[in-house]
Amino acid sequence: MRLLTAALLLSLTAQSAMPYQSQALTHPYSIIRRAPMSQLPARKDVPVEHQWKLTDLFADQAAWDKENSELKTKLAQISKFHGKLNSAESIKQCFELEDQISLHAERLYVYANMKHHQDMADPSDQALVDRARKLSVEVNESLSFISPEILTLSDDQLQALVKDSSLSLYRKTLEDMIRQKPHVLSKSEEALLAMAGNVTSAPETIFAMINNADLKFPKVKNDKGEEVEITHGSYIQFLESRNPEVRKNAFTAVYETYRKQKNTLASTLSANIVKNQFYSKARKYPSVLEMSLFGDNINKEVYTNLIDTIHDSLPLLHKYMELRKKLLKVDELHMYDLFTPLVEQFDMDITYEEAKEMVKDSLEPLGENYAKILQDGYDTGWIDIYENQNKRSGAYSWGAFGTHPYVLLNHKDNLNSMFTLAHEMGHAIHSYLSDANNEYRDAQYTIFLAEVASTLNEALLMDYLLKRTTDPKEKLYLLTYYADQFRTTVFRQTMFAEFEKITHEKVEKGESLTAQDFNQIYYDLNVQYHGKGMTVDKDIEMEWARIPHFYNSFYVYKYATGFSAATSFAKQILDEGEPAVERYLGFLKSGGSDYSINILKRAGVDMSSPEPIKQAMSVFASILDQIEELTK
Structure with a gap:
């Protein structure tokens, strides 16, 4: 689905x-x-004219309700396949109905959430999201018998289905089922897991409501001396200020606000990790990490190789911290100094x-x-x-x-x-x-592929901006901005990934995690990643409490791998032209028709090796050299 x-x-x-x-x-x-x-x-x-056009999805609430009713009718029809999934014809019919149900549910779920995101305090939209969430659980429960029932067939029967021409549209689905067979439970167990969805979605839901609706930041003075309330959207503007007091005050205000909720937020994140462990044990995976990678058919080594390769490259990040301290002309570089532009008087x-x-x-x-x-x-x-x-x-x-x-x-x-x-x-x-x-x-x-296309666009935009400038100050501004993309997209996301790995491993060993535990783990990682040139402020220990990605566990490493793949694609496109463009567009058009590693490899990037990450690090090293040259 x-x-x-x-x-x-x-x-x-x-x-x-x-x-x-x-x-x-x-x-x-x-x-x-x-x-x-x-x-x-x-x-x-x-x-x-500043709004997206959600009416292209549903004209109004009545249209949503109508499709919701249609979905309920189709859901009632799926039960006729119980106990009948033993032939190519019945499986084909079942898959066709499953697709109709899934598409209806997807449309209803996406619309409800996007409408909610326009104004998260609107109670009618909150109620619509709740309806959509419960509906998705109901759909999952209704469809949960399909894989277990098909997988009761013998291996010979399953292989025959894969080769059956009438099921050609579903070949990859069947191949995936066979691959996942060791982790698929009985029909009753699958139904029970599907029913648990309303409960197990609670940590993410609670965090989102605390973070986006209930949590309010105080007012602080901006660059003009005006008292202005901090918002999620404006926080970065405060940290980009050239006034260190503005940066420090905003930084402190944000993390003091989160600190007041530290025990609740720690309980919420801990519950999310326990939820992940529950599913990994129920489905007989060795760990939550391996369960999270299994859907993309990614080996655990891709994840651990990323962390190891970035560890080897930390001297480059430490060098950048020293450059940042030099360019900001400060005796101490603080965590709240990481986002302010390094080029004075260049907006x-x-x-x-x-x-x-x-x-x-x-x-x-x-x-x-x-x-x-x-x-x-x-x-x-x-x-x-x-x-x-x-x-x-x-x-x-x-x-x-x-x-x-x-x-x-x-x-x-x-x-x-x-x-x-x-x-x-x-x-x-x-x-x-x-x-x-x-x-x-x-x-x-897959999400493993998702960050490639987005980051490729950023790489081409940066190349365009660097080539069109003749102003040394603008070039320095762009180079330092680009260096920050490496810091935030590769190093920072890998640090997040390592935080997730450490915290999940502790829970899997039977340890409990309190706010103090999360704080210590997160603080120590910041010290390791940023090096001796950085003053790691105590308040940064609370940053884990505001990262929504931690509720889509083992997701963030894909930013770093995606950035690395995009760096490779960008170089090929700019060096080769049309042949590389055709390969890249072929990648975009492939969707999920094959496993992620295979799709990328066909397009010219092999992510099963650490080479694309090393290539990205060589580009980062070149950027640092150019910054040094411009600031001599």
């Missing part, structure tokens, strides 16, 4: 797992300047309209058809642009098969927001091409 993987594809940008900004991962409600943060508009006051104020055009120009190497799709996305209601009261923080691309993709932004007039636009449109066009070139089952690409 596509629904559950689609739900995980709320792909929050790599930057957004930093301060909750562009994932959140935004400008004025005029297209030129943003209103003060204390005066964010209510959703009802957002101009329609890149980029309106949303300007960002759209520069992103489009930078992606010209991908060809005319890619450019046309991008323009359609700009013009036809794919994008929800600006922050409003109670809007979900961050940025993501999402959608349902058969309807164009959607992109949520919280756009600000800065370079980072332009990169976020490029990033999320990379996701969106990947989905568009995948859906256009595959049947429903094969259209859903």
